[in-house]
Amino acid sequence: MRFWRVIEPYIGFLLQGFALTIAACLLAIAGAVLLGALTASMRSSGNRLVRGAANAYGDVFRNVPFLVQLFFFFYGLPELGIYIGAFETGVIAMSIAGGAFVSDVILSGILTVDAGVIDAAKVSGLSRVKIFTRVVLPIALRVSVRPMGSVLINLVLTSSILSTITVNELTGAAKIVAATTFKPFEVYAVLLVLYASLTTLLSFAISAVHRRLNRFMTGG
Amino acid sequence: MIVAENVEKRFGDALVLKRVNLRVEPGEVVTILGASGSGKSTLIRCINGLEALTGGRITVDGHDVSTKAGLVAARRASATVFQLFNLYPHMTALGNITLAPIEVLKLPKAEAEARARALLDKVGLGAQADAYPQQLSGGQRQRVGICRALAMQPRYLLLDEVTSALDPEMTGDVLRILAELAADGTTMVFVTHEIEFARHISSRIVFLEQGELIVDLPTAAFFAEDGGLAVPRIRQFLSKMKKD
Amino acid sequence: MRYADFTPYDIVLLLQGLGVTLALFIGTTLIGLTIGLLLAVVHHYRVPGCRPVIVLVTEALKNSPVLVQLFLVFFGIPAFLHIRMTPVEAATLTISLNTAAFAFVVFRSGIESVDRDQIEAAEVFGLGRSQILRLVIAPQAAAFSVGPLVGILVNQLQVTSLISVIGVFDLTKIGNILNLRTLQPFIVWAVIGLIYYLAAKTLAHAGGRIEAALRRSVKWGGI
Numbered sequence: 001m002r003f004w005r006v007i008e009p010y011i012g013f014l015l016q017g018f019a020l021t022i023a024a025c026l027l028a029i030a031g032a033v034l035l036g037a038l039t040a041s042m043r044s045s046g047n048r049l050v051r052g053a054a055n056a057y058g059d060v061f062r063n064v065p066f067l068v069q070l071f072f073f074f075y076g077l078p079e080l081g082i083y084i085g086a087f088e089t090g091v092i093a094m095s096i097a098g099g100a101f102v103s104d105v106i107l108s109g110i111l112t113v114d115a116g117v118i119d120a121a122k123v124s125g126l127s128r129v130k131i132f133t134r135v136v137l138p139i140a141l142r143v144s145v146r147p148m149g150s151v152l153i154n155l156v157l158t159s160s161i162l163s164t165i166t167v168n169e170l171t172g173a174a175k176i177v178a179a180t181t182f183k184p185f186e187v188y189a190v191l192l193v194l195y196a197s198l199t200t201l202l203s204f205a206i207s208a209v210h211r212r213l214n215r216f217m218t219g220g
Numbered sequence: 221m222i223v224a225e226n227v228e229k230r231f232g233d234a235l236v237l238k239r240v241n242l243r244v245e246p247g248e249v250v251t252i253l254g255a256s257g258s259g260k261s262t263l264i265r266c267i268n269g270l271e272a273l274t275g276g277r278i279t280v281d282g283h284d285v286s287t288k289a290g291l292v293a294a295r296r297a298s299a300t301v302f303q304l305f306n307l308y309p310h311m312t313a314l315g316n317i318t319l320a321p322i323e324v325l326k327l328p329k330a331e332a333e334a335r336a337r338a339l340l341d342k343v344g345l346g347a348q349a350d351a352y353p354q355q356l357s358g359g360q361r362q363r364v365g366i367c368r369a370l371a372m373q374p375r376y377l378l379l380d381e382v383t384s385a386l387d388p389e390m391t392g393d394v395l396r397i398l399a400e401l402a403a404d405g406t407t408m409v410f411v412t413h414e415i416e417f418a419r420h421i422s423s424r425i426v427f428l429e430q431g432e433l434i435v436d437l438p439t440a441a442f443f444a445e446d447g448g449l450a451v452p453r454i455r456q457f458l459s460k461m462k463k464d
Numbered sequence: 465m466r467y468a469d470f471t472p473y474d475i476v477l478l479l480q481g482l483g484v485t486l487a488l489f490i491g492t493t494l495i496g497l498t499i500g501l502l503l504a505v506v507h508h509y510r511v512p513g514c515r516p517v518i519v520l521v522t523e524a525l526k527n528s529p530v531l532v533q534l535f536l537v538f539f540g541i542p543a544f545l546h547i548r549m550t551p552v553e554a555a556t557l558t559i560s561l562n563t564a565a566f567a568f569v570v571f572r573s574g575i576e577s578v579d580r581d582q583i584e585a586a587e588v589f590g591l592g593r594s595q596i597l598r599l600v601i602a603p604q605a606a607a608f609s610v611g612p613l614v615g616i617l618v619n620q621l622q623v624t625s626l627i628s629v630i631g632v633f634d635l636t637k638i639g640n641i642l643n644l645r646t647l648q649p650f651i652v653w654a655v656i657g658l659i660y661y662l663a664a665k666t667l668a669h670a671g672g673r674i675e676a677a678l679r680r681s682v683k684w685g686g687i
Contacts, residue, residue, distance in 0.1 A: 060657075060661060072649065119306060160531045191535075
């Protein structure tokens with residue numbers, strides 16, 4: 001098959017790019033969850049200034065194109081005297097953009113926890129920290145699996161944009177292969193199918209995790 | 221001993237509890253009666269610290285629930301069973317019962333589970349230890365709720381309309397368990413609409429009317445013609461309840 | 465210092481870039497919504513053999529990066545078919561199809577949201593297929609679809625920034641030019657970001673008003 005003939009010599013190279021994509025996405029989702037959790041707690045804070053800052057962060061980073069955000073960090077950070085690699089810059093930008101979405105997911109997850117259940121935990125003498133870690137968070141995370149999965153899938157798609165700042169993740173590697181082989185159609189067609197398969201597989205996995213975790217929960 | 225002195229609770233403009241005084245001695249079963257909205261559940265929620273007082277004082281074994289340390293001690297001494305069960309939906313019956321004993325009482329897991337299983341056996345749910353709340357009927361859930369409270373070995377059991385959300389037959393199961401507990405000498409503060417049952421197990425009955433505690437009598441006196449029944453509001457309330 | 469300074473002419477540049485971005489956004493939105501609607505109607509009438517193809521293609525478009533789609537169209541198709549394609553043509557084709565894929569899903573569930581009962585009732589009254597589509601399904605599906613569509617379009621507006629990568633002189637490309645010339649990345653990208661932000665907010669606001677108006681009209685129609 002012609003597609004395979006074009007790609008075959010570069011499989012190793014493309015796999016390296018794929019590994020970089022996976023690494024970027026895993027680091028970014030971790031960063032996004034951390035930032036998102038922090039932002040969600042800030043958004044539920046009693047202090048108006050804190051709440052306003054957190055809301056503004058979510059609003060701005062959801063309404064500005066990721067490419068523009070990426071350029072802002074990629075060209076801007078060195079101006080501040082911060083010299084980090086393109087990959088690191090990309091991961092930071094993805095974490096910040098992803099965090100804006102994750103904070104929404106976590107906040108609505110926390111809001112679904114029944115107030116009565118929290119009352120029960122309070123009167124049983126559990127500390128605030130224990131109530132959060134043993135009761136609120138586990139319930140919130142269960143209802144958040146699907147929306148969190150969508151954020152992860154979006155990060156996978158977004159990671160292709162890192163190729164514009166010289167990161168040779170999967171798309172970046174494919175660009176090089178397309179330029180070397182002069183077969184852009186074959187290379188990009190395969191690439192498109194690869195991404196679509198990867199994200200489809202991911203969404204199946206997310207659905208499975210959701211069903212597994214919500215077996216015995218209301219509305220699960 | 222639970223002592224409420226001049227307890228006042230406001231929600232905005234609404235005065236829900238007005239200068240309520242109540243004492244519950246160890247070994248007593250005190251039932252709080254009153255129409256819907258009379259402040260019964262709010263009184264329970266003030267005793268376990270879920271609502272902050274806007275006036276007066278509540279102490280449990282001398283611990284003032286309005287102070288941080290006092291509340292911790294008061295909650296250690298009491299346990300609450302809720303109208304809508306409020307079980308942790310992500311945990312099995314066993315998990316629901318053992319969470320606080322392990323995290324708060326610091327019991328070893330095996331011991332907490334052994335205690336939980338014994339309690340489940342006692343309420344006839346020995347086979348349901350690994351079931352999630354969603355897999356249980358309302359009556360079974362409430363029995364788990366009672367076990368969860370008892371697992372903390374509380375000196376005082378606070379029961380907030382625990383049968384209101386149940387079918388009549390399930391209500392019977394739950395009331396039988398509560399009767400056994402009363403017979404064992406468990407101290408209870410009991411908010412209910414089950415008049416006959418209250419008459420059967422209570423040592424004292426208090427009546428709340430629009431946030432005011434208007435009658436506090438031993439059970440026999442409460443139902444006597446020259447006692448509680450002499451109060452027109454109570455006669456009216458009781459006859460209405462009988463009709464329902 | 466020859467390169468470093470901003471000039472008043474830069475404002476013209478920014479406006480030009482914004483113009484290209486908006487023109488392309490509006491054009492692709494019109495094409496995309498039309499195609500998405502056609503696909504949804506074809507899907508609704510179960511035209512033989514069309515359903516799996518429509519679903520497969522729209523899913524592939526929704527589940528792959530737009531950047532890769534742009535590369536496939538701009539670099540791949542001309543090389544494969546030996547034709548010429550300008551960046552604007554490639555961008556228009558790609559973003560239109562991408563918008564169509566997302567719009568299809570919205571329109572499809574909009575149509576599905578109309579009760580079977582209502583459609584059957586309309587059939588009983590002797591309405592024809594196209595009358596049912598126009599008079600019964602369309603108004604309700606439209607009211608149901610506007611909210612999600614606004615969300616999609618706000619997102620697609622941001623997606624258009626990617627066309628700068630294949631050489632379209634849109635707002636982001638102007639940002640690149642100014643960035644290289646002035647070497648003031650913070651100011652340049654903050655300004656570019658602000659313009660996108662304001663455009664997105666305006667779009668979301670307008671969409672909200674249209675949605676409210678449509679919902680009102682459907683409610684009235686229901687009485």
